[in-house]
Amino acid sequence: MTADAQRFGIPPWAGRNYRLLVGASFVTGAGNSGATIAAAFAVIESGGDATDVGVVAAARTAAMVVLLLVGGAVADRLPRQRVMALANVVNACSQALFAALVLTGHAALWQMAVLTAVGGGAHAFFAPAAQGLVLATVEAGHAGPAISVYRLATNAAVVGGAALGGALVAAVGAGWVLAADAAGFAVSAVMRARIDTAGAARAAPAGGVLGDLREGWREVVSRPWLWGIVVQFSVVNGMVTAVESVYGPLVSRDHLGGAGPWGLALAAGGLGTACGAVLMVRWKPRRALLVGTLCVFPLALPGAALALLLPAWSLALVMFAGGLAVEVFAVGWMLAMHQEIPADLMSRVAAYDWLGSVAMTPLAVALAGPVAAAFGLRAALWGSSALVVLLTAAVLVLRDVRRLELAPASAGGRAAAGRDAEGAAGLEQGAAA
Secondary structure, three states: OHHHHHOOOOOOOHHHHHHHHHHHHHHHHHHHHHHHHHHHHHHHOOOOOHHHHHHHHHHHHHHHHHHHHHHHHHHHHOOHHHHHHHHHHHHEEEEHHHHHHOOOOOOOHHHHHHHHHHHHHHHHHHHHOOOHHHHHOOOOOHHHHHHHHHHHHHHHHHHHHHHHHHHHHHHOOOHHHHHHHHHOOOHHHOOOOOOOOOHHHOOOOOOHHHHHHHHHHHHHHOOHHHHHHHHHHHHHHHHHHHHHHHHHHHHHHHHHOOOOHHHHHHHHHHOOOOOHHHHHOOOHHHHHHHHHHHHHHHHHHHHHHHOOOOOOOHHHHHHHHHHHHHHHHHHHHHHHHEEEOOHHHHHHEEEEHHHHHOOHHHHHHHHHHHHHHHHHHHHHHHHHHHHHHHHHHHHHHOHHHHHHHOHHHHHHHHOHHHHHHHHHOOOOOOOOO
16 A cells, blocks of 8 residues: 555555556446446437337347356466456447447447347456455455445445436537447456456366356355345346436436436436445445345335336435445445355355346346336336235345355455465455446
8 A cells, every 4th residue: 555545644554456446347347337227228218118118128138148157167267357358348349340330330239139149248257256345455354345345436436327328419419428438448358358367366267167166056056045046136137227328317207307307317226326325335234135125125215116117316315325225235246255155156146046037137127118018007016016026025035145144354344264274365356336
């Protein structure tokens, strides 16, 4: 830690690698939150309807689902920060081409879907590699604060990116927002490539890729709390994504005034997550999964607010509450994963986590338009909210979800010697960007 870093109030445990990680995630977080809005409005402005918006949004997740398990196996064999940097390069190229097509007025639906799928495929390698990088860049005793501060910084990027992205889409068009996202991915790739985790080196798995995946699968199915929550989020994520990617932009266009108000609503959700991260810097509930699962219920509120056609300021408050609540879940989930999962299996387990969590999302997003056409947009929104509530209530039946406790190291940021001996050397290169 340099004297300059200390002068700016950076904690002593936040070294060069940690700062590079946070900086890279801030850049991509800001760009992606704006690009999500831009992609939806690029489809709408090209003459697309709700089904077209859903198809393009689903293409990203479909590609991710297909490649996630391969990405997890690769990330447990190669230096994870390099896998992440290469994925950022692919994302930069796909977003740059997407932007060029939109700016020149030649963006066909199939082209937008293919380029979005390329980005999703890259993320299939990025996401499993990402799980754990925070803990490779700080000492184990600072795990809790490091995760919370990291998420605070990235969520702050979402706030600014969503607000600015919505405003820029309205002011200069979706193409320029997509171009800015491409540039952000390029900068992030350089930053991640400079992260040095030589001190946390790990041996590659000895078996083949299929053997690696079988080993990861056994780890997942042996833990009811893990597979239960993954199944829960396979539906919850699908409903949330359908609301944010398809229904929200349509309601905003027809009743709220266009991209700007919807961007502000998403920004409010990001501000909520940032506030949740501030809360979790100080508060580490021992039964983090129970508390976190209870905090998933508010994710049903945005769909209900849109169905009721609440004004933009009310929608922003609802999004803020949902963002704050889900951040409580997210931090507790990360800490539980790092406490319970052996380090050398982290990327493979994370791949199954991601696969299960997003498996239903392409179908949910692709069907969002047809469901709204068949039953009405308001009924579709109420249905998405009801499914979030029902699945979250169901997962509380699992005893491990209610009873699993974080050890003092995870709950309070102090080192647990036995667990550190097993995992500190391998908890490297990842944490969701």
